[in-house]
Amino acid sequence: MVSVNENTSYGLERAMSQARVKPLWVHYRELGSRQPDSAEQAVTWRWSELQEAIARAAEDVSMEDAERRVLVLANPAFAPQIQTTRNLIGAIQILNPGEKADEHRHTMSAIRMILDADGGYTSVDGEQFEMSHGDLILTPNWTWHAHDNTTSKRVIWFDGLDVPFVRYALDAGFLEPHAPQDFLGFASRLAERWRWVDHGLVGSDQTMPVVPHSPRIHYPWKATAAMLDRLEPSADGHVLMRYVHPQTGQAVMPTIDCFMLRLSAGRQTLRRRSTNNAICVVLDGEGASQIGDSTFSWKKNDIFTIPHWTWASHRAETDRAHIFTMTDRELYRRLELLREETATDAVDG
Numbered sequence: 001m002v003s004v005n006e007n008t009s010y011g012l013e014r015a016m017s018q019a020r021v022k023p024l025w026v027h028y029r030e031l032g033s034r035q036p037d038s039a040e041q042a043v044t045w046r047w048s049e050l051q052e053a054i055a056r057a058a059e060d061v062s063m064e065d066a067e068r069r070v071l072v073l074a075n076p077a078f079a080p081q082i083q084t085t086r087n088l089i090g091a092i093q094i095l096n097p098g099e100k101a102d103e104h105r106h107t108m109s110a111i112r113m114i115l116d117a118d119g120g121y122t123s124v125d126g127e128q129f130e131m132s133h134g135d136l137i138l139t140p141n142w143t144w145h146a147h148d149n150t151t152s153k154r155v156i157w158f159d160g161l162d163v164p165f166v167r168y169a170l171d172a173g174f175l176e177p178h179a180p181q182d183f184l185g186f187a188s189r190l191a192e193r194w195r196w197v198d199h200g201l202v203g204s205d206q207t208m209p210v211v212p213h214s215p216r217i218h219y220p221w222k223a224t225a226a227m228l229d230r231l232e233p234s235a236d237g238h239v240l241m242r243y244v245h246p247q248t249g250q251a252v253m254p255t256i257d258c259f260m261l262r263l264s265a266g267r268q269t270l271r272r273r274s275t276n277n278a279i280c281v282v283l284d285g286e287g288a289s290q291i292g293d294s295t296f297s298w299k300k301n302d303i304f305t306i307p308h309w310t311w312a313s314h315r316a317e318t319d320r321a322h323i324f325t326m327t328d329r330e331l332y333r334r335l336e337l338l339r340e341e342t343a344t345d346a347v348d349g
Contacts, residue, residue, distance in 0.1 A: 036275065036309040040077045040086070042291040047301035050092060058094050058154060067177060068101055069094045070159060073279075073303060078164075085277035085305055087165040087255070087328040094156050095120065095149035103146040103179035108166045109213070109253045110145075112137040113158040113281055113324050114221075115301055119151040124217050131155060134221025134283055136243060136324070138252055140213035144179050158281050158303070160326040162255040214245040214252040228262045228322075237267030238314070251330035261323040263287060263316035271311045271343035276329040278306040285321025289314045311343065 016023065024031070053071055061069050073090040074082050084090040093112075095101065103123070112122060117131040122139070123146045129137050139145040149155045167173035224241065231239045239262040243252050251257035257276075263269070263285070271290075280289075281303050288297045289304065291312045296304055306312045314323065332338040 038086075038307060038309070040075075040307040042294060042296065042305050042307060042310065043073075043075050043077070043084075044296045044298070044302060044304040045073050047299065047303075050301075054092060054094055054156065058096055063099050063101065067104065075305065081164070081168060083164040083168070084279055085164070085328070086308065087162060087169070087277060087331060088279055088326065089159075089161050089163045090279040090281075090303060090326070091159040091161075092156060093147070093159050094154060095147055096154055097149055097152050099149050101147040103144045104175065104177045105142055105144045105179070106175040107141055107173055108161045108163050109141045109255055110139040110159060110161040111252075111256060111258060111326060112139065113160070113283075113326075114155075115158055115281075115283075116154070116156040117151070118153065120147070120149040120155045122147050127217065129218040131157065132221060134224065134322075136219040136224075136258060138214060138217045140217075140253060142174075158324075160256065160279060162253075162328070162331075165255060165328070165331065210247050212254050214243075216246055219243055224260055228260065233264065234269075236269045237264035238262065238269045251333075253330065254334065255328060255331045257327045257329040257333075259325045259327070261314070261325060263314055263321040263323070265316050265319045268315045269313050271313045272341065273309055273311045274327075274329065274332075274340045275308050275338055276327045276332045277308045278325050278327045280304050280306065281324045281326075283322040283324055285316055285318040287314060287316040287318065287321050309339075 050071070057069055057071060063069065071092045071094075072082050073084045073092075075084050078086075082089070092115075093101075112131075112135075114131045114133055114135045114137070117133060119130065119132075121128045121130050122137045123129070123144075124137075124139055125143045125145075129135075131137065147155075163173070227241055228239050231241065233239050241260045241262075243258040243260070244250060245252055260283075282298045282300055284300050286297075286299045288295055289312060290296075291304070291306055292310045298304065329338060
């Protein structure tokens with residue numbers, strides 16, 4: 001055992017060992033610091049490197065062998081646990097033509113950002129939502145959900161879940177792998193929730209039940225692009241849009257907060273950092289991001305992380321670029337642990 005200090009008696013060391021206690025005065029700096037000091041680095045997954053694994057998984061793994069054909073983006077900083085950031089995992093899910101991933105549900109919340117699809121659908125509590133490139137689809141905590149590729153082409157999307165937080169940090173993971181035959185009888189509550197807030201209209205004599213997650217499950221790319229067109233660019237040329245719960249104006253889920261970033265060609269954004277963690281998915285365009293001391297170039301469908309409390313700045317090299325960002329920002333906000341900073345100087349690029 002390491003000596004507590006030169007003046008500590010052997011008797012005290014032995015007493016602490018037997019009582020299973022540790023001296024705070026020795027470990028004080030381990031329990032607190034002036035600011036987060038994680039050694040985690042940004043990680044990138046290039047689509048050009050993912051494509052072979054995607055193709056082989058699609059050919060070699062049947063839906064009978066795997067309930068979900070999913071490739072998880074494993075950050076080596078967290079090995080042996082399989083996770084992408086401290087509280088989130090990102091993954092790629094593949095459905096071949098005619099395949100269906102049957103209904104299941106779990107206490108982990110999830111989002112789907114569609115990368116390659118022109119049809120097919122995700123169903124959430126029995127409601128079907130068609131999948132197209134750039135669409136965001138939510139599968140909230142404990143909702144039955146399934147995926148069905150009714151097209152003649154392979155469908156691919158990005159999965160994002162709060163597995164590390166719910167399963168590893170809280171040990172609150174529950175999974176029901178098969179829906180009961182009559183689940184549609186009680187699953188219609190989703191449609192009941194959404195009809196209260198559709199199009200921002202509600203009957204004046206109606207009471208709107210507020211639910212923890214957004215009752216809007218499907219955020220189509222067409223609506224996202226239209227909103228980005230209407231927003232004025234910031235001083236550094238970027239436009240940032242947040243997906244929100246229509247009843248509260250806050251994040252779409254208690255643990256997941258999602259954004260769409262539009263970058264203008266040749267404009268370097270100001271450096272920003274936050275206590276939250278982020279997974280970024282390039283929807284289109286090319287460019288580069290400076291994250292901490294490293295610079296990463298990126299193209300369509302590339303994925304990269306921004307660790308918490310790490311300076312990050314982005315630049316598009318094409319006329320326009322769009323980056324979808326999944327974060328755990330809402331989790332930090334609710335716990336009153338969210339801190340955000342913007343540098344006053346742009347990064348030379």
